[in-house]
Amino acid sequence: MLVFPLHTNADSQKQNELIEKYMEKALDEYQIPGASLAIVREGHVWFQKSWGIQGNGDPVTEDTLFTIGSVSKPLTSLAIMKLVEKGMIELDQEIDYYLPSFQYNVKGYDKKITIRNLLTHTSGISSYDGLKIADQNLRGKEAISEAVKKLNNVKLNYEPGSVHQYSAANYLLLGRIIEKITGETFSEFMDTEIYTSFGMNRTVSSFEEASKLGYQPGYHSFFGKPIKSNMIYDDSGASYGYTASSADDMAKYLLFLLDSEDLLSDELFKEYISPQVHRKDEMYYGLGWRISTDDEDPYIFHGGETPDSRAELYINHKNDYGFILLTNKNDISETMSTLSMREGIKTIMERGRMPELIKMNYQMQWIPLLLTILFAFCGSLSLYRLKKKTSFHYMSWNIAGFSLLLCSFVIIPIVTYIFSAPWHSIYHYSFITAIFILSFVGVLAIYGFLIIVMAYKRKQEMK
Known part of the structure; x- marks a missing residue:
């Protein structure tokens, strides 16, 4: 007792x-x-x-x-x-x-x-x-x-x-x-x-x-x-x-x-x-x-x-x-x-025992960030090459530019479909990921727009 x-x-x-x-x-x-x-x-x-x-x-x-x-x-x-x-x-x-x-x-x-x-x-x-x-x-x-x-x-x-x-x-x-x-x-x-x-x-x-x-x-x-x-x-x-x-x-x-x-x-x-x-x-x-x-x-x-x-x-x-x-x-x-x-x-x-903690990974934040950096780098390189080219195929560059613009418009609808959630929910519950996704969308849109503008200018210069 x-x-x-x-x-x-x-x-x-x-x-x-x-x-x-x-x-x-x-x-x-x-x-x-x-x-x-x-x-x-x-x-x-x-x-x-x-x-x-x-x-x-x-x-x-x-x-x-x-x-x-x-x-x-x-x-x-x-x-x-x-x-x-x-x-x-x-x-x-x-x-x-x-x-x-x-x-x-x-x-x-x-x-x-x-x-x-x-x-x-x-x-x-x-x-x-x-x-x-x-x-x-x-x-x-x-x-x-x-x-x-x-x-x-x-x-x-x-x-x-x-x-x-x-x-x-x-x-x-x-x-x-x-x-x-x-x-x-x-x-x-x-x-x-x-x-x-x-x-x-x-x-x-x-x-x-x-x-x-x-x-x-x-x-x-x-x-x-x-x-x-x-x-x-x-x-x-x-x-x-x-x-x-x-x-x-x-x-x-x-x-x-x-x-x-x-x-x-x-x-x-x-x-x-x-x-x-x-x-x-x-x-x-x-x-x-x-x-x-x-x-x-x-x-x-x-x-x-x-x-x-x-x-x-x-x-x-x-x-x-x-x-x-x-x-x-x-x-x-x-x-x-x-x-x-x-x-x-x-x-x-x-x-009566203490278990191990589950490790976190931040792929949801890393993926859009790395994609943004990658496309920003590739975009800058492509625009530089376009500027230096002595000859180029105007239609191909134009198609590429419009394709990138189109992609920038569909990224967010695709993300909401994948997560089965409206954009405002993703924005509120994964704020940083949403910011990186918006940055990626912005890079695609700017990249596409600049390609179209520069391709047009090059075409005019070569006339």
Whole structure:
């Protein structure tokens, strides 16, 4: 009886030390300016620490606000479940009943979109259409309504309920439905019904409220090195990605998820965290959750990102612990950084050992940069040769010039097609890559134009 607690405390101390060492190593490896981590275990906050600086140079603390990205979705889902408990929403009711002004093209499908379809991303609205209305930097009380108007008349590409296709549009519509049903803004309802219930006094769903609490934008990445972000905070995205919170507040939400408390009935809480749609192997999507149903390793989680932040939330009911990781740097090329950190924290907590970190590569930034340099060099050389030539084939040079101009016009459409994302999403989430791509496009256009002009001048000179 005396030895066992000592052994347990020794294990906890070792895990605590490993977590600190691992986080310091990861933040240094991935050059993340600021981060905050809270781990809850057996009904209390077991570990909490913050590192680094905010965008204004102030130190990060447990109260520092970060945008939590798609970790906002489980919170929105919880608000919907709260309305279900109040009898104001039915999960399998068609959304036309709650939002009759919103129109969508069913393309001949028999089924209509339900609340459950929105929650599980099975509405038939594509990921691309969701990205088109995301990150618009809309502000104010009408922001969600404005974004829904932009989505109006969207065409479904699958029958509702048939295919899981992750889309910001689904949770945008849920945010608007909450506003229509309650008569409050999404931000007001979340504050009074959800955040206040948990004592989350530093969690907000609008830029105005975040600014009052000292919110600072994060960082983009230049080959791993952090560079300050230009402010992107989209009020219309509060329900799917632009909630701002602190590690201390999110720890309170984690405690609710582990203990279920009294916010929902046992039946509704069970449904809230249950698998709904199969994705692959033993992975499912639930009502705003990614869920592993592996008997040996069951857990629920969700990652999130905004243009200058990344977050990871993880809950393991079997081992009675969970954690929230908040960081203030993001780039598409570094997606694996916080995923690696999440798996590392999980490994330390469950196996007591510190794994290796995944190495980052920056091919997405190197490729357009090197292409720009290569074409700038080749272009300069070709123009020099054209100027020195005593004889040349005018038509060949003219065709080459017009071909380069044409290429400059199609590069960005090709990039958006490859990434299945609109240009503004690529620009926001991979800022440096986008700048290099634009530079490459500019070099091609200038190179093509100069070839045409110089070829014409040479032709005139040789007459």
